[in-house]
Amino acid sequence: MRTPFVVGNWKLHKTVAEAQALVTELKNQLGAIRDVAVGVAPPFTALWPVARRLEDSTIALAAQNCFWEDKGAWTGEVAPGMLADVGCTWTIIGHSERRTHFGETDATVGKRVAAALRAGLGVIGCVGETDAQRDAGQTFAVVDAHLDGILAAAPKDWDKLVIAYEPVWAIGTGRTATPAQAQEVHAHIRGRLRARLGDAAAAAIRIQYGGSVKASNAETLLKEPDIDGALVGGASLDAAEFVAIVKAARPK
Numbered sequence: 001m002r003t004p005f006v007v008g009n010w011k012l013h014k015t016v017a018e019a020q021a022l023v024t025e026l027k028n029q030l031g032a033i034r035d036v037a038v039g040v041a042p043p044f045t046a047l048w049p050v051a052r053r054l055e056d057s058t059i060a061l062a063a064q065n066c067f068w069e070d071k072g073a074w075t076g077e078v079a080p081g082m083l084a085d086v087g088c089t090w091t092i093i094g095h096s097e098r099r100t101h102f103g104e105t106d107a108t109v110g111k112r113v114a115a116a117l118r119a120g121l122g123v124i125g126c127v128g129e130t131d132a133q134r135d136a137g138q139t140f141a142v143v144d145a146h147l148d149g150i151l152a153a154a155p156k157d158w159d160k161l162v163i164a165y166e167p168v169w170a171i172g173t174g175r176t177a178t179p180a181q182a183q184e185v186h187a188h189i190r191g192r193l194r195a196r197l198g199d200a201a202a203a204a205i206r207i208q209y210g211g212s213v214k215a216s217n218a219e220t221l222l223k224e225p226d227i228d229g230a231l232v233g234g235a236s237l238d239a240a241e242f243v244a245i246v247k248a249a250r251p252k
């Protein structure tokens with residue numbers, strides 16, 4: 001039995017004051033919900049103040065990325081131990097925006113995953129194909145390559161790894177995968193997890209869907225048997241929308 005996991009990826013949004021206000025609102029509205037795991041991924045600058053607000057909450061704190069070294073001459077990077085130090089228990093790694101705009105590769109993703117797990121963080125590893133790759137029939141091959149990059153450092157504790165399937169063509173476009181399209185890829189990912197890591201891992205590892213998830217489409221997506229939660233971008237910036245998505249993830 002996998003506990004659904006819904007995470008808000010705030011991307012490059014929210015000042016400290018705005019982040020504190022949003023997370024306070026989420027705490028107030030989600031306090032009673034125990035059957036869905038919830039997380040937020042604010043920008044680095046808001047992690048510490050948001051962590052303080054979350055001290056008496058079950059909402060988990062995630063970073064949006066982390067580096068693969070613990071310290072040294074790496075201007076502009078943030079180490080996983082530093083993220084744990086300010087209260088993060090999760091980090092997103094390999095988001096398509098990192099791959100597209102910042103040269104992230106399957107090899108660098110693997111190094112980041114290994115470092116994050118070493119520091120005790122849980123990892124939300126992102127996979128997903130572009131429009132052109134889907135049209136060319138390469139969806140499974142692309143997803144497999146991304147997944148193998150993440151699994152180069154697979155943890156022993158399956159609860160510490162979450163895979164987010166985020167078709168690039170659905171991110172921030174308002175164009176969501178249909179529940180059937182998403183389920184097809186999620187089932188494929190679970191099959192590959194089974195082949196690589198065995199039955200127990202495949203049964204335990206949660207696979208989130210991401211890409212234009214909104215309150216209005218969450219319910220039908222989250223009903224699919226292999227969709228175990230959502231990684232939510234734009235809609236997570238609004239408390240009412242995000243709360244409605246979390247409620248849609250509750251086991252029926």
Ligand code: PGA
Nearest residue numbers: 171172211212232233234
């Ligand atoms: P979106 O982003 O919900 O705004 O499409 C999802 C993501 O990139 O994690």
